[in-house]
Amino acid sequence: MSAGRLSVIRQYEPHEIEEKWQAVWDAEGLYSVTEDSSRPKKYVLEMFPYPSGDIHMGHVRNYSIGDVIARYFTMRGMNVLHPIGWDSFGLPAENAAIKSDSHPATWTYANIEKQAASFRRMGFSYDWDRRLASSDEEYYRWGQWIFVKFWERGLVERKSSPVNWCPSCKTVLANEQVINDGVCWRCKSIVEKRELEQWYFKITEYAQELLDDLDALPGWPERVKAMQANWIGRSEGAEVEFTLCDEAGQPTAEKITVFTTRPDTLFGCTFFLLAPEHPLVHELVHDTVFAGPVSDVIDRAAKETSIDRSSTERDRNGAFTGRYVINPVNGEKVPVWVADYVLMEYGTGAVMAVPCGDQRDFEFARKYGLPIPPVVVPKDDPLYERLKDETERVVSDVDWESAHADEGIMVQSGSFTGTPTGKHGEGVTRVIAWLEERGHGRASINFRLRDWLISRQRYWGNPIPAIHCPVCGLVPVPVEQLPVVLPMDVDVTKGETLADHPEFYTTTCPECGGAARRETDTMDTFTCSSWYYLRYCDARNDDAIWEKDKADYWMPVDQYIGGIEHAILHLLYSRFFTKVFRDMGLVEFAEPFTNLLTQGMVKLDGHTMSKSRGNVVAPELMIERYGADALRAYILFMAPPDKDLEWSQEGLEGMYRFLSRVWRYVAQTAEASPLGETDPGEGAQALRRERHRVVGKVEEDIERFQFNTALSAVMELLNTATDYRRAASQEQRDVALEREVAETLVLLLAPYVPHMAEELWREVLGHDGSVHRESWPSWDAAAAAAEEIEVVVQVNGKVRARLIVAADAPEESVREAALISPKVIEHIAGKTVRKVVIVPGKLVSIVAT
């Protein structure tokens, strides 16, 4: 094209420009921000990375999404905070140190530098002044401060209970960190149960609010909210107290409380169950003939892994303890059994068994020959007619195949007989009222959520600031003595932890001054990531965790971007921290992340890229070949951000080709004589319309995160522009319009391909300032609208003709034009037109029979 042109147009060479602009932006401080009350703020944040080594495609995708959003908001006139840091405590550093015979810190900080360099090469618009690493003393000291403050608020607890132990990581794990039926979230080993004394954050105190406030997060994916709601697992029901009897059946002073969602079925409780781990079990059977069989059940349960325990079709085992409890509703003596399907972790570890209404109890009753008296029957069951007026128990067994857990009518249930009932039925309310009046129970809510186990028996983490004093007990390290510095002379290659370092743990009690021992466990790394987004607001503050005004200016995060794998880990913990901070008066809001985008995975051949599978495509290699800009644009072009995508090298080449075409178009436009006449022709008008339409489209698409279709629209604009240039003669070209189109292309692409856009803007188009300080191009809906439009004509639902009509043509004339078009006449020949539907500006639908 443009044959005979004398000057040589520069080609698109990403490597000649990318590093150059990265250095310029740094020097100009382009992405440093401060609070500015005159402009609306936006806080755009991607989940900070673990410094695992080289960056991978998942990073490229995550951070490219955030970068486009941040740059777009900046162009829209917002004051945008877009920080980066590293989640740099954690086990992989210890493992790597052992392998390479070095120190976790060496490995960690080397990786941080490596990743930071990669992020710079990608051209991400971070405010590097706010950079942080959670393993820095200036950071983790505030994590310890949080621990002490939580302690003051009664949110820290040290207790003994059955916990998850990962034999490979050699540490305990929180419930949230045990995934897929009992494997460690990090190393995928099968987790064991151990009874250990550990540190907890009392997240359960916030269970209700964590659940309720999900409704206040319309900007979160439904999927994530559903997962959190599931995890919190709220159940409504009642606590019921059963009095324990002695061997002779005489009531004792001891009461055992159970939680049930179906207090309306109390009359059908024919046995009572305790979890094998229940503290009372041993005492009940001690020195009796029942001790042997009960121990068998306990031993068997203890040997099972969580995998066995959760397998569905599983035999239920139990043993009678020889003891009884009294059913409060009818005074009946009910045998107490130990059963392996009762979980110590849920409710009180004791269950009232109602075999007619619960499938597990039903199966257990059948196996051990226990009675199954029906107490809730559906009206269509033959038992209903027989029992509908029976208040006393006359039937003690059913011929059912399974338990009846659905709605029905209460029978054999004393004064409640005849009451309709079910999960939320009238019977439930009435029985609860009855129990409350007599002091046998109360309405109650139970949560599946457990307290957050935060102690870890590993070196490379934030030391728990607590002291064990033989006199004063557990004492927090006073805040003015913080931080408890993690010593660097621990040799993890020899398997050492803080517990092997007397220099570390030997101390004095801050209360009594006596000899004491420092806590040697470190905190779960998820405690570090639960508040980093707040620290970015005031990252260099040495006097306070953050200045409240700064946090209140920037927070909450307007757009958070990260992987779905944190749906109930990091995202739940961070919500909890934020609510506590609010109660402490540190912030004014209750939720940290207003909008959440969970990006999909990057796959190759249908599998996630992984070193072990050997299907990793290295981003660095792609940058070398095609430049960071093409990589950024391409990873966004492949699919909407929340969907998984399949990597394709050919596709990346296509993106590079597109960028080269943009480059050529802009370069040729910049060279063209600006003296061209204004071209009133249809081609120029169409191009002008397309320019306006595309700006509007790209704007709309970015705002709903459809980066793929936004880029498609830019491609369409380029296609229209090159078509126009080819079709228009040299003399008639509207060079001013082409210049406008070229600048528009550069501005629209600036968030995606920041280096190329900058080079074209400053060096090729000759502007003084950075394209990244420019405003988003304006557009006008009227200018985007065509004067003439194509209207489709359907006859009986099939497209038979197309009409070109004026955009403002009245319906009646469109109707006439449709009915007289030759194709339509052909298809309605011999038929009667029954109906004509006109959709303005779109189509005419003719019904003829």
Place this chain on the structure above:
RNA sequence: GCCCGGGUGGCGGAACAGGCAGACGCGUCGGUCUCAAAAACCGAUGAUGGAAACAUCGUGCGGGUUCGAUUCCCGCCCCGGGCACCA
């Protein structure tokens, strides 16, 4: 079992809010340029039939609503994810 997603050409994907299914890109095929190739550019590309005009079919399956359904409703199938012996 319960709760979320999803199913559209050879491939990635598009279709705002019931209105031309397949935008845009990849791949493939054909062409221009070239001694030749690469690059670049131009054109074709859902399936079937046809030389073509065109016709019929087509968004997981079966129904329904509607002038008109990828879109709404009912009933299924398949795939992915979460929870699950939770009382």
